[in-house]
Amino acid sequence: MDDDSPYSRWEQRTEIPLFLASLLFLAAYAARVLAVSMPSFWEDVCGYALIALWLLFAVDFVVRWRLVGGRFLHFARTHFLHTVVVVLPLLRPLRIVPLYDVIQRRQGEPRLSLHARVIAYASLSTLLLGFSGALAVFQAERGAPGATMRTFGDALWWAAATLSTVGYGDITPVTTRGRAIATGMMAGGLALLGAVTGSFSSWLLQIFSRESDTKPPQS
Known part of the structure; x- marks a missing residue:
């Protein structure tokens, strides 16, 4: 458009x-x-x-x-x-990226580099996704038979472990709805982690490439 x-x-x-x-x-x-x-x-x-x-x-x-x-x-x-x-x-x-684009159209050019913006957006999106997912899973798991997620603190710990792809397994959803939410969070965590690591790796490659280009030729 x-x-x-x-x-x-x-x-x-x-x-x-x-x-x-x-x-x-x-x-x-x-x-x-x-x-x-x-x-x-x-x-x-x-x-x-x-x-x-x-x-x-x-x-x-x-x-x-x-x-x-x-x-x-x-x-x-x-x-x-x-x-x-x-x-x-x-x-x-999670529509923080289109929001930033709208703000920049009003204020001019972006002040951060592309890699910094990707990392910042992915980090903020991870926090929002983690908090939202923790709320949804906690609502589904609270009071369920055999549930290991007894407090909202447990839900936040589980969300952090899930989004970081660590998955300790000490707290796991037992309800169908909780597991469905967990599946979506796993996919979201992988996508956001890939965005951060890919952008950071690309930035490092550019830095190293720039340094090698500026070195004087050896005689």
């Missing part, structure tokens, strides 16, 4: 507000999961907020589809990330 298209203008206007809305969605979900003694009034407020924010994300998805045009299924396939974050709103904060 070119910068003057209706789609690009819509993205520039809505990406930052929607990112803030996604953080609010995450906060409301975290409150419902972690605040077990929350008064029923505030529990209802969080529930209505989750529904309203999800509807906001769905409206954004439909508007983007109408701006692009074409068949709905084709749009859903070609804009896979948008489709995923509508189905799984907890993953919407």
Whole structure:
């Protein structure tokens, strides 16, 4: 999409507000999961907020589809990330990369190198994915028969071990939903780890190549 298209203008206007809305969605979900003694009034407020924010994300998805045009299924396939974050709103904060692109269009050229940006985005995405996954798995595992994940601290430890591909095995999901979430986190962890290590390796290769090019020829 070119910068003057209706789609690009819509993205520039809505990406930052929607990112803030996604953080609010995450906060409301975290409150419902972690605040077990929350008064029923505030529990209802969080529930209505989750529904309203999800509807906001769905409206954004439909508007983007109408701006692009074409068949709905084709749009859903070609804009896979948008489709995923509508189905799984907890993953919407992972759209940090398009958010940065929108900010840079307003402020000029990026200040960080490409490799630094990839590492920064992947690191932030890992933190957001880990926290969201820990919340979802903890909700699924809490009170399940034979569950080894008894506290949210256990869930955070499990998420860190899963995303880092260490997998100690001291805490494992026992429910079907918990294992499904774990599978997605494993795939996400591998992808993010590959992005960081690949970018760092490429940066090192460029440094070493530059140093070898600047050395004077030996007589």
